[in-house]
Amino acid sequence: MSEQRSHGFSTRAIHAGYDPDPATGAVNVPIYASSTFAQDGVGGMRGGFEYARTGNPTRKPLEANLAAIEAGTFGRAFSSGMAATDCLLRSVLRPGDHLVIPNDAYGGTFRLIDKVFTQWGIEYTPAPISDVDAVREAMRPTTKLVWVETPTNPLLNIGDIAALADVAHTGGAKIVVDNTFASPYLQQPLALGADVALHSTTKYLGGHSDVVGGALVTNDEELDTRFAFLQNGAGAVPGPFDAYLTMRGIKTLALRMERHSDNAEKIVELLDGHPAVAQVIYPGHEAHPDHAVASKQMRRFGGMVSLRLAGGKQAALDFCARTEIFTLAESLGGVESLIEHPGAMTHASTAGSLLEVPEDLVRLSVGIEDAADLVADIEQALEA
Known part of the structure; x- marks a missing residue:
């Protein structure tokens, strides 16, 4: 079920990433509250799990589900939307690089870029994301990322994802769309040319104000490899109960x-x-x-x-x-x-x-x- 992209959105939201447990028939993902996993000999991992920061049997179905509902190939879950943001920025940018951000970006995104990443030699230019020409003019030879929110937070401006993707790619940059406000149900950035769809899953995906989380979804295997390295290496991962609650929320999205x-x-x-x-x-x-x-x-x-x-x-x-x-x-x-x-x-x-x-x-x-x-x-x- 998790690999059948031809199904409608709600079918994917409910079923993608998990089939009923073959041992018990449980229709919901079990909460695997274990920090480590027994191995059948050195390196003999059961199901590919060794340590919960690296992977957890509750988180894995969530990540497959996130990819499915965003019509993407690879999904990564994080402990918060800001953790996902941080992972993305550190995966794409290096000292001396430049990025374009909305001139009405979410305050937390702006704070992280302005107060932290500028200390590491990253430069940024705010531009009205609804003005494709303004974004084009903000690009530099060192621009490696165009950051898009659409709708923006809190002024609800709209960026033309397909047009902005063309601007970014023409300039040799990646484009990420923070899809938190729209949700994958209302908008599919990857299908419109975005390299990454980002979410604070705390919001519409979780949907019940009872869990904090974040997500990155992409079709780019090389980018996902970078995300996976930092997800494990920096460790900003959701716990199994957080993953369970998020997946529960997605079912009714x-x-x-x-x-x-x-x-x-x-x-x-x-x-x-x-x-x-x-x-x-x-x-x-x-x-x-x-x-x-x-x-x-x-x-x-x-x-x-x-x-x-x-x-x-x-x-x-x-x-x-x-x-x-x-x-x-x-x-x-x-x-x-x-x-x-x-x-x-x-x-x-x-x-x-x-x-x-x-x-x-x-x-x-x-x-x-x-x-x-x-x-x-x-x-x-x-x-x-």
Whole structure:
């Protein structure tokens, strides 16, 4: 089942990577809580397992599943999205190299590149990822990587993956797409020319706000060999229970993404034209400048909605404080609805930089609760 790519998305999400245990018939992946594995003589590994940092029988099916749902060949699981990010950067870049990043990249990605990798002689240039010409102009002879988020976090800009892949490859660089916001159900970067799809599996893939993880998926065997070396050598791997929870979450990804998208669209209907809202930002909104590109490469537009408040920063803070169903918290992609102020929370690290986010911006992660309740909650918070 795990190797049959012709199956539909939900079939792969539920079955890829694991068949029922031949000994017990267990239909779910067992949690192998073992740090080491007995060998049949020196070097005689059973099933290829020797030490849990190197490989674990719960993690292995997850990695096969991740590859299958991204329509890739190789999948690697990590202890967090930032661990996956770090592995990718260290696998591709060397001192003196350059990369292009979105000018509204996730704060954690920006912080790692700006505060850590620049100390090792890596240079970067921010560029608007929705402007293919601007990305092309940001390229240098030393550019080895183009980093793409689409939709971006938190301004929900859209990059044309196929066009950006052409720019990167023409310049001799690799292109990675952080596919966290879209999920593999809504968008398939590898099929559009990306070299790597990256995820914080903490978000939509896990889907229940109960596990932290990350993933890298590629069709490039040489790249995967580098990922595997650092995954084992640096050791930022998920534990077996984390792998089990992530795989459990993936099984319902398609259903959840449809409900997230349904609910987000209803929230956007309320926000659009509301006197307290200066701007509503959603790729599915026809007024979004990148709506045509999003429509071309996404199945639907997901559960992330951003808005700017007409009353400025204080209005944004007050709005965040007044919601009742939307919980004030960082992260996203869980079944429950969350609200946050990026400038003071997830993107505080960008303050004073070229990537600083507007102070009147609020980000919503629209959950799968009853839509009428979510709309009523947002409405009362805006009008209080």
